[in-house]
Amino acid sequence: MLVDPRATVADMLRARGISRRGFMKFCATTASLMALAPSMTPKVAEALQKARRTSVIWLPFQECTGCKESLTRAGGPTLENLIFDAISLDYSETLMAAAGHQAEEAMKNAIRENWGNYLLLVDGSLPVDVPEYSVIGGVSNLEMLKEVAAGAKAVVAIGTCSAFGGLPAARPNPTGARPISDVVKDKPLINVPGCPPMPIAITSVLVHYLTFGTLPELDHLNRPKSFFGQTIHDRCYRRPFYERGQFAESFDDEGAKAGWCLFKVGCKGPTTYNGCATYKWNLGASWPVESGHGCLGCSEPNFWDWQGFYNPLSTTQWGGYAQIGAAAAAGAAAGAVAALAARRKQRPVGQDVQEEGK
């Protein structure tokens, strides 16, 4: 579709057949996601209607394309993916029609024309130790990120790989995969983690940026507080079972069939900050815990190596029986030496009396 560069976001959404009612519903949802009062909905709508399309460059590094799938195949032609009409996605190897040199050219043009104003989205981690492991058009990811980030107004790390290293960083991390934040130090950076992230989390960041021209309030891991402010456990519908101490012991026992809490089969919901329990997946159809599997904690740093997915949170990473055995053997040896030393000082009862009597 040919795009009029002067078109506003509202023009684009209208052209895609989004009704005013649908648009207002979208604004209300995103306003609540951004932790704004409902009274702010008209303001969001007004700002979005006037907003010019922002140039966006989306760089893919060591990734599986799951993050883009999450957004573009959210279950149907939702407003979440139509938001892409509200931005000018000038470069995305996966989503754009152009390929090869044409695509690289489009990126260079976008950078030149929008220097200092474009939004840079990144999915995938950076192979920092061996940059040659991931190159695009002969340019390493590391080099490309430095170049493109230099002219960006802000950088959004989409998905856990770009936010925290993700699966490519799993032990033994052969490429030396690192998050974007290790390289981008001088630009506003926002992390939207998840493996993949929820489409609405990505959209809400973009809408916030389009509406206010700024990034939303972030937590200590640079995640939008409005979306990542509460744990899965806080909003989980199985929580009453947790409170009552009713747990599934395996995936096919009576507890699992009755829909009891999945804590004992490894659910990481209590330590995972994400919106799955509230917004669900696939047009609100379901989410992992509702489907009978514990939360993997995919929006948290190091979730891939932290501990087994099926080990409950109340277990530890102890060193195994060999280590305990060695500690016990060392203790026994130390005790035996101490006992023998004490024994050498002892005299038979009576001997001391006899000696004293002499």
Place this chain on the structure above:
Amino acid sequence: MNLLEFARGPAFNFALIVFVFGVVWRLAGLFLQWRRRDLSKPRQHNLIVAGTRAMLMRSLPPHELEKHIVFQHMSGYAWHIAWFISLLFFAPHLPFFKQFLGFAWPALPNWISLGAGAVALALLLTLVIRRATNPVLKQISTWDDYISVVLTILPLATGFLAYGRLLPIRYETLLALHLLSICALLVWYPFGKLMHLFLTFPSRFQAGALLGRKGVEA
């Protein structure tokens, strides 16, 4: 590595090694240090009966003092039992034991295990305040007493904080503090009075047997 990763990994590992090493060291040191040979003639030959009798009798309050120490005595039993109920039968604790033993046992409903934990916490707090204010107890208390009681209270207190999210702190931080309090308890265990878990009954037995040998009914 965040605080929770540290608590569940290196800190717990270290604490477990110190605990096992320390407990085995102290037990081996005591049990291998067999007593001096006694040249006197035994007045009683069945020392097992004498030792067992002392072990049981000394678990009851001495008749003469019964009236005066009833609170101390009963609350001591009560908090020990309640503490162990909350440790061993609170459902989220069971995977913790299963990782070492390879098996677990049925949990009690939360209202019982948490109720027991609340009773233990309330009694322990009362007892430590009493220890610090009662003129006699104050005199006979050492740092070891206070450290041991505080380290016994901390896992309960942090456990409630984490379970109930009673502080405006992130859950993973509270869970890490709970684990770290357990680590502190494990590290202190072999070196302070908490070692009585392993020594109370053997020492009562030994005292009974020795006195029995001398013809004294303990």
